[in-house]
Amino acid sequence: MRLTKIVLVALFCSWAGLQAQSTQLGGYVKFFAHPNLNKPYPFDRLGSRIQLKLQGPFAPRASFFAALDFNFEETQVTGGFDEPRSKGMAVYPVEAYVDLFFSKLDLRLGKQFIFWGKTDWINPTDNINPWDYVNIAAEIEDYRIPVTAAKADLYLGKFDLEAVWVPRFQPHKIPLHLPDSINGLPVIHQPTAYPANELGNSQFGFRLLSSFSAIDFSLSYFHGFDQNPTIYWSFQPRERTFSTLITYKPYQVFGADFVTTRGKFAFKGEGAYFLTEDRDGRNIFIKNPYLQYVLGIDYNATNSLTLNGQFIQTIRFKYDREYEISQREAWHMPTDNIPEQFVNSISLRGQYQVSDFVNVQVISVVNLKDYDYFLLPILNYSYSDGVNIYAGATLFEGPSRSTFGRNKAYSRAFVEVKYSF
Numbered sequence: 001m002r003l004t005k006i007v008l009v010a011l012f013c014s015w016a017g018l019q020a021q022s023t024q025l026g027g028y029v030k031f032f033a034h035p036n037l038n039k040p041y042p043f044d045r046l047g048s049r050i051q052l053k054l055q056g057p058f059a060p061r062a063s064f065f066a067a068l069d070f071n072f073e074e075t076q077v078t079g080g081f082d083e084p085r086s087k088g089m090a091v092y093p094v095e096a097y098v099d100l101f102f103s104k105l106d107l108r109l110g111k112q113f114i115f116w117g118k119t120d121w122i123n124p125t126d127n128i129n130p131w132d133y134v135n136i137a138a139e140i141e142d143y144r145i146p147v148t149a150a151k152a153d154l155y156l157g158k159f160d161l162e163a164v165w166v167p168r169f170q171p172h173k174i175p176l177h178l179p180d181s182i183n184g185l186p187v188i189h190q191p192t193a194y195p196a197n198e199l200g201n202s203q204f205g206f207r208l209l210s211s212f213s214a215i216d217f218s219l220s221y222f223h224g225f226d227q228n229p230t231i232y233w234s235f236q237p238r239e240r241t242f243s244t245l246i247t248y249k250p251y252q253v254f255g256a257d258f259v260t261t262r263g264k265f266a267f268k269g270e271g272a273y274f275l276t277e278d279r280d281g282r283n284i285f286i287k288n289p290y291l292q293y294v295l296g297i298d299y300n301a302t303n304s305l306t307l308n309g310q311f312i313q314t315i316r317f318k319y320d321r322e323y324e325i326s327q328r329e330a331w332h333m334p335t336d337n338i339p340e341q342f343v344n345s346i347s348l349r350g351q352y353q354v355s356d357f358v359n360v361q362v363i364s365v366v367n368l369k370d371y372d373y374f375l376l377p378i379l380n381y382s383y384s385d386g387v388n389i390y391a392g393a394t395l396f397e398g399p400s401r402s403t404f405g406r407n408k409a410y411s412r413a414f415v416e417v418k419y420s421f
Helices: 002-018 321-330 405-410
Strands: 024-035 043-059 062-073 089-101 105-112 147-156 159-166 185-189 203-212 215-225 230-236 241-247 250-262 265-275 290-300 305-316 342-353 358-367 373-384 387-397 412-420
Touching (some): 387 405
Parallel strands (some): 185 241
Antiparallel strands (some): 024 412, 062 089, 105 147, 203 215, 250 265, 342 358, 373 387, 387 412
């Protein structure tokens, strides 16, 4: 592994030297400190990062882009005298792709971000790049995970057709709260069963984009795996133990979105129907087919102030909550976290440009049943050319068994100082 990293860095630097006349070399240096907001307030993350960006043409109809991170985290070092100096050091590509341009077709091949949808923060159609829910901070590369993919954009007059192929599945990085015992009986957690890394498990999707009467819209289809885990429970009466198995199930997603502007207002919406394997709603471990949609309004109050409000609803089909409870009881499973058929939430976002150098943004999501919430305030101070200071927090609050409340242990503040070159 160490040899692979050395070779990767050497190739990166060699290419930069050979292509110096036509290649742009940039990047940033960042210091970051993320203290946890729960006693005794440990540092969840503490370290520094250097990112090198390299981009430029290498043929008349081709270009490349690569971003390579050298990331050192002090929190991964225990402090032992016999510890290797490289412990806590990671070298990895954030993005690395090639663009090919034709008269009516663009191709992007490699590790990349692919975002679908038009609403804010909650995007039912955006199912290609996983989230890192543990490391939400100021910059998108910290909480979204790039995937190795092939993306094609075909331009057909009034319509654009986007096709995506993702050969390897990657799940969300999401904290799980599985008990080690139930009613005094031990719970054995089996190794996670990921989809096999084979061609038959490739994911793919299509999106058709167009506009009509000042309304931009798209229709999409995605065939892949749910990036959230499915948890199977079992009870062994002889051994008097429980066991769990985490796996990831396939589904199909049929989506649509739109956005239109009227004066200072922008109206947007997005929705998707998720066709899961539990077609008749009788498997208590697999999600029922469900619909999730978002309706929102942006209000550009002034040149400095933008406000956004959204309503989010999830509807489960062929869903009988009493049946779910009875089946879980029969399987000796916990029954204190069974969802409702209709789940309603709201999200709010405000962004204010205090001055030429200071920008403040606040994002929040609130579930209307338990009134648990997620809050992300971010302050960005442009200290000087190339130097930015970020300060903020990711806050989870609510009842202990609610969606956000059970993640309270992951509430943290963050301070980051970044110099871009």
